[in-house]
Amino acid sequence: MTKPLTSTSRAGGVGESPVRPDGPLKVKGEFAYSSDLWIDGMLWGATLRSPHPRARITGVDIGPALAIAGVRAVLTHADVPGDKFYGIDQRDQPVLAIDEVRYQGEPVALVAADHPEAARRALNSIEVHYEVLEPIFDAHKALFDPTSEHVHPGTNLVRHQPVRQGDPDDPAVRAQCAVVIARDYEVGIQDQAFLGPESGLAIPSEDGGIELYVATQWLHNDLAQIAPCLRLPQEKVRMTMAGVGGAFGGREDLSMQIHVAMLALHTGKPVKMVYHREESFFGHVHRHPAVMHYEHGASADGKLVFVKAQIALDGGGFASTTPAVVANAASLGVGPYEVPHVKIDAYGAYTNNPPCGAMRGFGAVQACFAYESQMDAVAEALGMSPWRLRQINAVSEGSTLPTGQVIDSPVPLSEMLDDLVAMPLPPSEEFDLRRMPGGVSNTTHGEGVRRGVGYGVGIKNICFSEGFDDYSTARVRLEMIGGEPAALVHTAAAEVGQGLVTLKAQIARTELGIERVTIAPADSRVGNAGSSSASRQSYMTGGAVKEACAAVRQRVIELAGAPADAQLVGGKVVTALGEVVAQLADVLGDTAIEETREYRHRPTERMNPLTGQGNSHVQFALCVHRAVVDVDVELGLVRVVELAAVQDVGKIMNLLSLEGQIHGGTAQGLGLAVMEEIQVANGKVLNPSFTDYLIPTILDMPPMRLKILENADPHAPYGLRGAGEPPTLSSTPAIVAAIRQATGLALKRVPIRPEHLTGTLAS
Amino acid sequence: MDFLRPQTWPEALARKAERPAAVPIAGGTDVMVEVNFDRRRPEALLDLTRIPELTGWERDERAIRIGANVTYTRVIEELGAELPGLAMASRTVGSPQIRNRGTIAGNLGAASPAGDAHPILLALGASVEAESVRGTRLIPAVEFYVGVKRHSLAPDELIRAVHVPLSPGPQQFSKIGTRNAMVIAVCSFALALDVPARRVGTGIGSAAPTPRRAVAAEDYVSGALPWESRDPIPDGVGARFGELVAQTASPIDDVRGSAAYRRHALAVLARRNLAWAWKEYQCA
Numbered sequence A: 001m002t003k004p005l006t007s008t009s010r011a012g013g014v015g016e017s018p019v020r021p022d023g024p025l026k027v028k029g030e031f032a033y034s035s036d037l038w039i040d041g042m043l044w045g046a047t048l049r050s051p052h053p054r055a056r057i058t059g060v061d062i063g064p065a066l067a068i069a070g071v072r073a074v075l076t077h078a079d080v081p082g083d084k085f086y087g088i089d090q091r092d093q094p095v096l097a098i099d100e101v102r103y104q105g106e107p108v109a110l111v112a113a114d115h116p117e118a119a120r121r122a123l124n125s126i127e128v129h130y131e132v133l134e135p136i137f138d139a140h141k142a143l144f145d146p147t148s149e150h151v152h153p154g155t156n157l158v159r160h161q162p163v164r165q166g167d168p169d170d171p172a173v174r175a176q177c178a179v180v181i182a183r184d185y186e187v188g189i190q191d192q193a194f195l196g197p198e199s200g201l202a203i204p205s206e207d208g209g210i211e212l213y214v215a216t217q218w219l220h221n222d223l224a225q226i227a228p229c230l231r232l233p234q235e236k237v238r239m240t241m242a243g244v245g246g247a248f249g250g251r252e253d254l255s256m257q258i259h260v261a262m263l264a265l266h267t268g269k270p271v272k273m274v275y276h277r278e279e280s281f282f283g284h285v286h287r288h289p290a291v292m293h294y295e296h297g298a299s300a301d302g303k304l305v306f307v308k309a310q311i312a313l314d315g316g317g318f319a320s321t322t323p324a325v326v327a328n329a330a331s332l333g334v335g336p337y338e339v340p341h342v343k344i345d346a347y348g349a350y351t352n353n354p355p356c357g358a359m360r361g362f363g364a365v366q367a368c369f370a371y372e373s374q375m376d377a378v379a380e381a382l383g384m385s386p387w388r389l390r391q392i393n394a395v396s397e398g399s400t401l402p403t404g405q406v407i408d409s410p411v412p413l414s415e416m417l418d419d420l421v422a423m424p425l426p427p428s429e430e431f432d433l434r435r436m437p438g439g440v441s442n443t444t445h446g447e448g449v450r451r452g453v454g455y456g457v458g459i460k461n462i463c464f465s466e467g468f469d470d471y472s473t474a475r476v477r478l479e480m481i482g483g484e485p486a487a488l489v490h491t492a493a494a495e496v497g498q499g500l501v502t503l504k505a506q507i508a509r510t511e512l513g514i515e516r517v518t519i520a521p522a523d524s525r526v527g528n529a530g531s532s533s534a535s536r537q538s539y540m541t542g543g544a545v546k547e548a549c550a551a552v553r554q555r556v557i558e559l560a561g562a563p564a565d566a567q568l569v570g571g572k573v574v575t576a577l578g579e580v581v582a583q584l585a586d587v588l589g590d591t592a593i594e595e596t597r598e599y600r601h602r603p604t605e606r607m608n609p610l611t612g613q614g615n616s617h618v619q620f621a622l623c624v625h626r627a628v629v630d631v632d633v634e635l636g637l638v639r640v641v642e643l644a645a646v647q648d649v650g651k652i653m654n655l656l657s658l659e660g661q662i663h664g665g666t667a668q669g670l671g672l673a674v675m676e677e678i679q680v681a682n683g684k685v686l687n688p689s690f691t692d693y694l695i696p697t698i699l700d701m702p703p704m705r706l707k708i709l710e711n712a713d714p715h716a717p718y719g720l721r722g723a724g725e726p727p728t729l730s731s732t733p734a735i736v737a738a739i740r741q742a743t744g745l746a747l748k749r750v751p752i753r754p755e756h757l758t759g760t761l762a763s
Numbered sequence B: 001m002d003f004l005r006p007q008t009w010p011e012a013l014a015r016k017a018e019r020p021a022a023v024p025i026a027g028g029t030d031v032m033v034e035v036n037f038d039r040r041r042p043e044a045l046l047d048l049t050r051i052p053e054l055t056g057w058e059r060d061e062r063a064i065r066i067g068a069n070v071t072y073t074r075v076i077e078e079l080g081a082e083l084p085g086l087a088m089a090s091r092t093v094g095s096p097q098i099r100n101r102g103t104i105a106g107n108l109g110a111a112s113p114a115g116d117a118h119p120i121l122l123a124l125g126a127s128v129e130a131e132s133v134r135g136t137r138l139i140p141a142v143e144f145y146v147g148v149k150r151h152s153l154a155p156d157e158l159i160r161a162v163h164v165p166l167s168p169g170p171q172q173f174s175k176i177g178t179r180n181a182m183v184i185a186v187c188s189f190a191l192a193l194d195v196p197a198r199r200v201g202t203g204i205g206s207a208a209p210t211p212r213r214a215v216a217a218e219d220y221v222s223g224a225l226p227w228e229s230r231d232p233i234p235d236g237v238g239a240r241f242g243e244l245v246a247q248t249a250s251p252i253d254d255v256r257g258s259a260a261y262r263r264h265a266l267a268v269l270a271r272r273n274l275a276w277a278w279k280e281y282q283c284a
């Protein structure tokens, strides 16, 4: 069988940029992704999905499918062994549809067959009778029109989270404003667009349990949802991480996990399931589309007086992570600015649109597009430069957010903007078709091209918020192998491409003063690591590895009889003054020292349901972007010429990985600004493929100028600040601002299409 | 699904005659996508990649005959100077990987209204050399495209080559996409000046059920250009030309773009292509 990756490497401690162990394999096409899993004698699983966004199921006939040669099982909701529902936050999602479907692509039945082709034929032979219903696809109506039908009994509201501070409606407050700007904004549905389709392998085991190899972001949360549906104790569901081909939030919810396990338990054979590309677009949640109304008031000297906002996020057919997405949009809804009077109402809706949940930026992205657009509009109305207006209102350490939370670590926004503005603008270049909007498609030789510059600022919470018991677990074992001290680091944390396997080894090297570190495959034989999301793994699993190493080190020091403040350096036990006390080889001998530690960040609180008040977040991370664009204003084509960013990461753990995160996050923000959208009509997806869901290519993503700051967060391990998400927030509004400057258009929706720039939208 | 691998051209023609439902495969960049997406399950694939006769190109004084298996990369590298318009179009196709495999004949075989080779083939008056066991015929490009993804090959015919006239005059091709590379055309436009004949040829892509010429626009602009004096294009001629091109299109609203945008963009592209080609003519 294709084995999960164990990697042993030797070089590079914290702060260095060792080559990632999965890097060469991935570049050469040799890395085993979950879709490459294989075991002799396995069956192929497949999923029958609803073609309708909303329908009642009046009958399912599996007979014709079962009659097909090579078909081993056809299962419906009646075959779910245990709980019929699962869900990451609320258990509201049926494992297989029961009597009703709530989104296009909802799984209705499963097939296992000897060959994928037989499975496919069987799917086509299952007869499902639908009574098609009119889909509920307008989130605003679903929330606020009392005559709207309901997606789930009695409600279309997943969560309403208000934030109240001061009183923006007080006439005395309004009287302080020299300008008031009220505008509507819209964000389309963005997809994570990971390349590795949902896939996994389930192998039934002799004790009636199951071995499950899947690519996921959070093994233990999967486990907690899977086991009850299979009616198995958690110990009997043994999960191992398979190679993850990208995630970006899209693997936080379950996809095929329960299904493949059901098929394997039912047939008693190993079963593999791989979604095909189109299916993948229906197989995971997307970024919530948003409809937002914002009103900003500012005094003549540029101080924000009030912000009012209504943010409606469309979660689609099921809750997924909508409640937490709503909380982010609400708590971070004004951005990193000091605002005395705030009234925010963020809503998450059920509709029959595609289900939405976690995606990089998680609720903060949508709000950021709106509040940054508002900041530009306010600046323009006051005749002020956009970055100056932001500086005037910027938060700093000690500032209070509208939730009442005081920021108690460095957030040097004003200085970051100074740095950004001081960066040189791209020099003027000689004519080269590749650098024109449209590139070698040869649409302009300079005709209609205008340049624009724009700025964007974003604030993202790091780690899980609102009182969640957020922790990670690490087991570290130190022993002599082949005459050399070696550490084995074991966690359940998902390597989703961000470089966590590299980082864990760096931390072990630094903490244990050794070179050779092996990273064991992530699996459920070690404790919960939490999700690879919310930019939290360097902080949380990094923190857990650090603590487990410290515990191992403590024991070595005790064994060596060294003073308590001794350290491990270069394979030796060394006193604080640098005297060698012992060789690790002598201290360890044949024994292995193993320690497991759980690491928790400081506790947070739920937002008050009426006022939004509370210390709901752990850590705040900022990124600021400047975008330079060329727009062919006649054709509405855009080329982003340069993106510059300043980000404060507290501590650079691995510069190469970090730059990759900033580049990648920025590119994803670029995608949202100018091309990435799942287009939906009447609840149906129009472009479920990479032919028509466009993501930026290397010719769309320009070179970046980066400045990375290291103002340590005293509460975090090594002082680090989560870094993966913030760049995704601010690049979008920066690019949009630059396009606005080039075109003079208001542009209230992302992604911006050529039609928006040329006044040629379909009627 | 049978996989037929003829080694010679006569053998390929014989196989196609025996099994007209066999689907030819060259680079496979269209065929394999359709098979993978389960949109097509042909009873047989007829692999043409082993046939030496299809891999070359040759020139006489009037045209270049491009063998069916010549890839976009080769058009760019080997024919860029003589067929600049086709090379421009080839550069806009997919990614390097696709250009290394994809062929002009495959583009014709797929006959997608969005295929990037079509507009310039129309503008240049190219023709398709179709052959079967019954014989050979030349199908002018204007007659080749008969409907959405439909062409005028008989079931037993294969494309042997494409004949592209060596046009004595500047050529241009432009393609609109919503990203700067690797994108299916929202709409596209090609233009070729036939200087000795004092004619402008055009081709419109992705804005009608088939690629098509803008004949009224060609007639208008051919008569309106100061061919002899090589003076600048008179005021209003470019805009009128663009209007006529846009009117010839019959675009639809779809996920890639609106009909209104396609018309608008075609008018702009036509005007710009004319200006670039004319400037080149003036400087020649």
Ligand SMILES: Cc1cc2nc3c(=O)[nH]c(=O)nc-3n(C[C@H](O)[C@H](O)[C@H](O)COP(=O)(O)OP(=O)(O)OC[C@H]3O[C@@H](n4cnc5c(N)ncnc54)[C@H](O)[C@@H]3O)c2cc1C
Pocket: B023, B024, B025, B026, B027, B028, B029, B030, B031, B032, B033, B048, B068, B092, B093, B094, B095, B098, B101, B102, B103, B104, B105, B106, B107, B108, B109, B110, B114, B115, B116, B117, B157, B158, B159, B160, B182, B183, B184, B185
């Ligand atoms: C990622 C990607 C990007 C793409 N980008 C573009 C793009 O930008 N622009 C564009 O125009 N196209 C694009 N395409 C489509 C495709 O690459 C082109 O249409 C290409 O020209 C097809 O050539 P091929 O040799 O691969 O054809 P194949 O897939 O082998 O065949 C295509 C069709 O032609 C028929 N055929 C092939 N050879 C013959 C022959 N000798 N006689 C008769 N019929 C024949 C086949 O039966 C089939 O119907 C893209 C495809 C992919 C996968």
